[in-house]
Amino acid sequence: MEIEKFSYDNRIVRNFAIATMIWGIVGMLVGLVIAFQMYIPALNFGIPYISFGRLRPLHTNAVIFAFVGNAMFMGIYYSLQRITKSRMFSDLLSKVHFWGWQSIILCAALTLPLGITTSKEYAELEWPIDILIALVWVVFAINMFGTIVKRREKHMYVAIWFYVATVVTVAVLHIVNSIEIPVTLFKSYSVYAGVQDALVQWWYGHNAVAFFLTTPFLGLMYYYLPKAANRPVYSYKLSIIHFWSLIFIYIWAGPHHLLYTALPDWVQSLGVVFSIMLIAPSWGGMINGLLTLRGAWDKVREDPVLKFMVVAITAYGMATLEGPMLSLKNVNAIAHYTDWIVAHVHVGALGWNGFLTFGILYWLIPRIYRTNLYSKKLANVHFWVGTLGIVFYAIPMYWAGITQSLMWKQFTLEGILQYPNFLETVTTLIPLYAIRSIGGTMYFVGVIIGVYNLYKTAKLGTLEANEPAEAPARETMNLATPGETKHRWLERKPLQFALLATVLVLIGGVIEIIPTFLIKSNVPTISSVKPYTPLELHGRDLYIREGCNNCHSQMIRPFRSETERYGEYSKAGEFVYDHPFLWGSKRTGPDLHRVGNKYPNIWHYLHMQDPSQISPGSIMPSYEWLQKDDLDVSTTEAKINAMRTLGVPYPKGFEKIANDDLMKQSKIITDDLTKNGATVTPEKEIIAMIAYLQRLGIDIKGEAPADMKGAK
Amino acid sequence: MYKQVLEHITGVEIFPIISFIIFFVFFLLMLGWVLTLSKNYIRKMENIPLDEDSNSEKSHNLNAGGLQ
Numbered sequence: 001m002e003i004e005k006f007s008y009d010n011r012i013v014r015n016f017a018i019a020t021m022i023w024g025i026v027g028m029l030v031g032l033v034i035a036f037q038m039y040i041p042a043l044n045f046g047i048p049y050i051s052f053g054r055l056r057p058l059h060t061n062a063v064i065f066a067f068v069g070n071a072m073f074m075g076i077y078y079s080l081q082r083i084t085k086s087r088m089f090s091d092l093l094s095k096v097h098f099w100g101w102q103s104i105i106l107c108a109a110l111t112l113p114l115g116i117t118t119s120k121e122y123a124e125l126e127w128p129i130d131i132l133i134a135l136v137w138v139v140f141a142i143n144m145f146g147t148i149v150k151r152r153e154k155h156m157y158v159a160i161w162f163y164v165a166t167v168v169t170v171a172v173l174h175i176v177n178s179i180e181i182p183v184t185l186f187k188s189y190s191v192y193a194g195v196q197d198a199l200v201q202w203w204y205g206h207n208a209v210a211f212f213l214t215t216p217f218l219g220l221m222y223y224y225l226p227k228a229a230n231r232p233v234y235s236y237k238l239s240i241i242h243f244w245s246l247i248f249i250y251i252w253a254g255p256h257h258l259l260y261t262a263l264p265d266w267v268q269s270l271g272v273v274f275s276i277m278l279i280a281p282s283w284g285g286m287i288n289g290l291l292t293l294r295g296a297w298d299k300v301r302e303d304p305v306l307k308f309m310v311v312a313i314t315a316y317g318m319a320t321l322e323g324p325m326l327s328l329k330n331v332n333a334i335a336h337y338t339d340w341i342v343a344h345v346h347v348g349a350l351g352w353n354g355f356l357t358f359g360i361l362y363w364l365i366p367r368i369y370r371t372n373l374y375s376k377k378l379a380n381v382h383f384w385v386g387t388l389g390i391v392f393y394a395i396p397m398y399w400a401g402i403t404q405s406l407m408w409k410q411f412t413l414e415g416i417l418q419y420p421n422f423l424e425t426v427t428t429l430i431p432l433y434a435i436r437s438i439g440g441t442m443y444f445v446g447v448i449i450g451v452y453n454l455y456k457t458a459k460l461g462t463l464e465a466n467e468p469a470e471a472p473a474r475e476t477m478n479l480a481t482p483g484e485t486k487h488r489w490l491e492r493k494p495l496q497f498a499l500l501a502t503v504l505v506l507i508g509g510v511i512e513i514i515p516t517f518l519i520k521s522n523v524p525t526i527s528s529v530k531p532y533t534p535l536e537l538h539g540r541d542l543y544i545r546e547g548c549n550n551c552h553s554q555m556i557r558p559f560r561s562e563t564e565r566y567g568e569y570s571k572a573g574e575f576v577y578d579h580p581f582l583w584g585s586k587r588t589g590p591d592l593h594r595v596g597n598k599y600p601n602i603w604h605y606l607h608m609q610d611p612s613q614i615s616p617g618s619i620m621p622s623y624e625w626l627q628k629d630d631l632d633v634s635t636t637e638a639k640i641n642a643m644r645t646l647g648v649p650y651p652k653g654f655e656k657i658a659n660d661d662l663m664k665q666s667k668i669i670t671d672d673l674t675k676n677g678a679t680v681t682p683e684k685e686i687i688a689m690i691a692y693l694q695r696l697g698i699d700i701k702g703e704a705p706a707d708m709k710g711a712k
Numbered sequence: 713m714y715k716q717v718l719e720h721i722t723g724v725e726i727f728p729i730i731s732f733i734i735f736f737v738f739f740l741l742m743l744g745w746v747l748t749l750s751k752n753y754i755r756k757m758e759n760i761p762l763d764e765d766s767n768s769e770k771s772h773n774l775n776a777g778g779l780q
Contacts, residue, residue: 159761227762241743
């Protein structure tokens with residue numbers, strides 16, 4: 001057989017490795033800042049760009065797409081070349097992928113602090129960046145499939161399957177969830193509204209976790225763990241079952257993010273059942289990983305790489321057992337909207353993704369630099385500081401979540417809420433928030449030590465940019481061998497394989513999503529629910545810009561503890577004009593769905609100026625700039641037009657007089673504020689914000705919303 | 713309220729049932745496949761990542777005694 005000589009591209013692996021370390025530091029640093037802001041709100045120094053609501057999406061995006069994303073690409077570009085025994089399909093595409101991805105991250109780092117956001121979690125980036133993401137992803141897909149097609153190894157190792165599933169599913173998720181109608185270059189409205197938007201968003205949000213944070217990293221586990229332990233995976237058969245069951249089941253579980261909301265009951269139940277089933281493949285994968293080390297546990301004691309990997313896989317097992325538990329309705333009723341969820345995701349992010357990434361880095365950097373690790377001792381220090389960091393992060397957050405939830409639900413013997421003041425349930429948690437920030441700091445220190453160690457390692461050696469390799473030519477690989485099974489036929493044909501994986505993933509998506517498209521015409525119309533006035537619409541966009549939805553929900557669940565506290569529970573029909581939906585997923589502050597007409601205008605005015613003045617001990621930051629900045633009304637016409645295109649019944653010609661209507665309404669609010677002692681003019685942003693807040697949830701109470709000419 | 717929303721969609725109750733049938737049929741077929749895979753094939757597959765085909769890996773593993 002002819003032996004071909006070629007080389008592996010290590011430079012691209014190195015570049016992604018540097019990127020994951022740099023963005024990891026940035027993303028975690030932003031996380032630390034907001035962890036401190038949680039109990040020292042003044043830490044934004046009155047600067048809008050670094051207020052909690054704007055930094056929180058920056059933190060999640062940086063960690064998910066920049067840190068984990070670059071780590072994923074690093075791991076894939078190194079392992080894919082070796083398990084296919086061929087160089088990446090195109091060096092140019094590799095470079096375009098690398099720089100394209102970094103420019104997306106840079107755009108995110110610039111736009112999110114500026115308040116340019118769609119508000120949909122983990123999909124906050126605005127439409128021009130969405131298009132860029134789709135293009136770069138296609139480049140990555142071509143590069144990957146090109147490599148698989150021209151491979152020299154006849155068979156596709158299981159890691160490749162996970163990579164393929166990642167590429168196709170993330171593409172589908174991103175495109176479906178990002179369908180939006182542009183208003184300006186930096187503003188768009190989701191084409192979906194209310195219930196439908198929520199379902200599409202959490203179908204996306206859940207599967208972003210599944211196919212961005214889980215499947216690619218399982219692929220990496222199946223390659224790097226056997227490499228580091230120098231022995232094959234425990235059971236290859238189990239890995240096949242793991243793969244197909246996981247991708248098939250995962251896609252269904254999204255609705256468990258919306259339990260007890262205004263989402264149809266059968267969709268919720270389906271989400272719960274599939275979530276519980278998910279335990280089986282997840283634990284199959286974890287067991288397969290841990291048992292790979294059977295008879296090699298002595299190595300784990302000595303080798304920091306294996307230590308990191310063992311904790312990562314264990315964290316994966318814990319998070320994937322906890323996830324299904326959290327999707328049980330009775331558990332979810334307690335955990336949802338609380339810090340429990342924050343603990344849950346950080347076990348996944350810090351443990352599974354973070355530790356697997358550093359395990360791989362410690363293994364890979366010495367190899368591509370042809371040297372040994374600079375300091376095993378430092379790697380061990382990193383391991384212990386990081387592990388303790390995770391513990392000190394997670395435990396206070398579980399504690400906080402359960403404490404707060406029980407306080408929310410506590411009634412006195414007389415049947416009234418024991419803690420009617422929401423703030424009381426927040427101030428109790430402040431010591432726990434402080435411990436959490438210490439845990440986060442420890443983890444961060446570990447990362448800095450790790451990066452230093454890897455930098456010194458690189459300094460010790462020289463990068464072998466093109467690593468020579470040889471393998472038999474692929475002359476006969478596409479011919480069937482007699483007696484082969486169907487699966488072997490399948491895994492020789494990458495395109496058929498990708499197609500089957502896509503179909504599987506789509507079945508779940510389609511069965512879930514189609515009925516909700518039918519729902520659109522079936523949501524019971526509530527005749528008193530009217531479109532927002534132009535001023536309220538602007539206020540809503542300010543609410544989105546400031547990221548209020550990161551701390552406040554707008555979804556009252558049908559529990560007595562919630563209806564007592566907030567008022568009537570939320571109905572599907574109330575959200576028909578909400579493009580996008582703003583239900584939120586965390587209550588750091590109280591729910592706002594029925595806040596309309598609850599307080600006088602002046603209360604909101606003073607509260608935005610200095611929350612702790614009105615509510616002593618409040619951890620909400622000041623939004624003083626809303627009182628100083630003028631509202632941009634030049635976009636009113638475009639906004640009304642866009643909303644009408646999406647089916648919001650603004651009367652014909654209304655866009656032309658919308659600004660007159662806006663001024664009229666803002667004068668009324670301004671007069672009221674002035675009467676009560678505030679010095680404010682009608683063109684300030686605060687007026688729009690107050691108008692929006694005062695409108696929330698009042699339509700079904702029969703309290704007439706502000707008059708809007710013709711829009712009836 | 714949820715039921716009211718969905719009652720208007722004809723035959724919606726069939727959706728969850730379809731989901732389950734599709735999944736279990738698929739799962740059984742896959743299980744059938746996996747159980748018929750030959751030992752030789754499995755051995756070959758699981759060793760793919762461990763094939764040391766490039767120079768640096770060989771020399772590295774020699775230096776580091778296979779573990780770093």
